[in-house]
Amino acid sequence: MRLNKYIAHHSSYSRREADKAIQDGYVRINGEIVDNPATQVVEGEDIVYVSGKQITTRDKYTVIVYNKPKGELVTKSDPRGRKTIYDSLEKKYKHFVPIGRLDFATEGLLLLTDASKVASALMNSNLERVYKVKIKGPITKEMEDAMMNGLELSDATAGGHSHSKITSMTFSPFIGYKIHKSEQNYSVLKIAIAEGQNREIRRFFAHFGAEVADLKRVSFAEIELNNLPTGKVRFLSRSEYSALYTFMKEVKKKEKERAK
Template sequence: MMMRLNKYIAHHSSYSRREADKAILDGYVRINGEIQDNPATQVDEKDDIVYVSGKQITPKDKYTVIVYNKPKGELVTKSDPKGRRTIYDGLEKKYKHYIPVGRLDYATEGVLLLTDASKIASALMNSNLERIYKVKIKGEVTPEIEAAMMNGLELLDATAGGHSHSKVTSMTFAPFLGYKIQKNEHNYSVLKIAISEGQNREIRRFFAHFGTEVADLKRISFAEVELNNLPTGKVRFLSRSEYSALFTFMKAEEKLAREKGKK
């Protein structure tokens, strides 16, 4: 698998992407003995040997996946130029090099998977595995909202509900895998929804289209992995059955990749 040099270093070490860029530009990085000063240089994960300041960066064939119950008020990023709290401030130092599987925004809490293997992170991030959320919205669940959850929605202007600096303007929402309205009142409503995507602030944008603000958002499961009784801000390893489900998923992904390669 080919990967950009800066991404390779960030994925397989405690360096952030920004720190990896600096090390490369400052001449501290070698690939197969030769100094490389371009962060976009491609690395072959199987064959190339990468050193940073004389220390080899070693990809792991074995992988670990952890579940973090992300609190509100943490960014899913290695470091923040504004000095805001990130997930790595809440996690133990031994998880500093772990890669988050997608992002939960600053105000969203719940299940966040992290792994020390980039191939696992990429496969899960780009999958259509079920993600279940508990959502509290300001206002009622209208028939229009229900119809959009059942049939999907295509928005040319999906800026409402997104960050002001987001480059995402339009968005297509697939039909929800399922939903359950737990409370439906004029002031606020509570739903449990199941979706198969992880687009940028997707749920907030969806409800904002109907003039409805998301007051609370919590991811309670990602595929087979459930939050259960994991306290906020705490970590657990995957159970044996969860690892088994992940192994089955990865085998299917590898088989699909091989079949595509034959075409």
């Protein structure tokens, strides 16, 4: 893991604050001053200090569910002064890492954790993510074919952010979808996907000339948004933690097998 990311994941430092601390010479790895934010850190082996205080990882972890409203960025700080999720979250969650991202105009279930290993495992998983989607225009046969069979785009810039460096994208077949309404003016459907690519859903429908008017994530694996009010936080239930512990055990098992 990159040094600046490691510090941001395991402390109250933002990524930019971590960069400055590193560049100013306040960071040591195994006793040696390091001034490159991209230096790789091996969790469990390397010992990192910032201003003389050791950055520690924890075996125990906490995961929270945040019902993100529209109009908040999933980042620790924004140079343009726009509102971020950390402006709304309590200070005790400042060091929590978002598991994946929801864009500025997307709302719904966002998971955050105090353990980078959990964040990485969930972000890189193929666990089911379910969204409610409202698009402008009807749902076409071409859209349904792509949802069922997947889609590969050499130009996936439509629907992406204007500053995004991503130009091409491959969409795996959706796990499932259900059409609630399909009309000339707008359509509503629920979709289940197993990926978390950058603006994936907006790019998918934009390819067919359909703008996503509303997008809300309602579940991630066994974790449901349910009736959590917008802008509020809850901890995982016992059953949700149990499912997560089982998942993390499988991740650890596979890592050990690959290391053999």
